[in-house]
Amino acid sequence: MILAAVLAGGAAGYAAGALGDDDPTAPAASRAPGDLETVAAQVLPSVVSVRTGEGQGSGFVFDERGRILTNAHVVAGSSQVSVELQDGRRLSAQVIGDDPAHDVAVLEPETSRGLRAAELATGARPAVGDTVLAIGSPLGLSGTVTSGIVSALDRSVRLGDDGGRRPALQTDASINPGNSGGPLVDDEGRVIGINTAIATLDQQRAGSIGIGFAIPVADAAAAARTIIDGG
Numbered sequence: 001m002i003l004a005a006v007l008a009g010g011a012a013g014y015a016a017g018a019l020g021d022d023d024p025t026a027p028a029a030s031r032a033p034g035d036l037e038t039v040a041a042q043v044l045p046s047v048v049s050v051r052t053g054e055g056q057g058s059g060f061v062f063d064e065r066g067r068i069l070t071n072a073h074v075v076a077g078s079s080q081v082s083v084e085l086q087d088g089r090r091l092s093a094q095v096i097g098d099d100p101a102h103d104v105a106v107l108e109p110e111t112s113r114g115l116r117a118a119e120l121a122t123g124a125r126p127a128v129g130d131t132v133l134a135i136g137s138p139l140g141l142s143g144t145v146t147s148g149i150v151s152a153l154d155r156s157v158r159l160g161d162d163g164g165r166r167p168a169l170q171t172d173a174s175i176n177p178g179n180s181g182g183p184l185v186d187d188e189g190r191v192i193g194i195n196t197a198i199a200t201l202d203q204q205r206a207g208s209i210g211i212g213f214a215i216p217v218a219d220a221a222a223a224a225r226t227i228i229d230g231g
Contacts, residue, residue: 043189066117074181132148
């Protein structure tokens with residue numbers, strides 16, 4: 001049986017996060033548009049690690065006020081969390097609201113200084129076969145970038161705390177526990193989805209088998225707007 005497993009990381013993610021990393025925000029060499037190295041360098045400064053008392057996940061800055069989009073299951077039960085930027089800064093952030101049914105939450109960091117919003121592809125629809133990057137903090141390894149393609153559109157997947165089925169993007173980009181809330185981006189660096197769950201054969205040993213799911217960015221953005229507007 002194939003199960004859909006959410007991707008919030010636990011205590012093991014914190015230990016893995018202690019490993020040394022090269023600076024992921026270092027400028028990339030000049031390359032042709034759509035080059036994946038250039039895309040990664042463009043998006044990484046907008047991606048954060050989200051840490052709570054229960055575990056960790058990922059998120060990304062999505063508006064000019066520095067607000068951060070992540071999954072509701074990453075911050076479940078928390079009103080205040082810590083976010084770590086790619087430059088090593090750690091900021092306190094308030095959970096200003098969540099939509100557990102759509103598995104979306106919005107965070108407001110203590111300052112927006114130096115935060116860069118990722119571009120959202122709300123007006124563009126991805127196609128099967130499009131190249132994508134998944135960016136986040138699997139197992140606490142911040143700034144991890146993996147590549148793949150859009151494997152399917154409108155895949156019906158159980159998401160959110162109500163267990164309802166919702167359309168999701170399917171990708172074979174490697175995503176693992178801790179990737180939850182991070183962006184899935186196209187080859188122009190635009191966010192097309194929020195990495196949320198993976199298919200797994202064994203719930204006790206969840207890990208990538210090349211079948212991951214992301215909330216379409218238009219759906220996530222609509223849920224975020226409702227949260228911000230107090231709906």
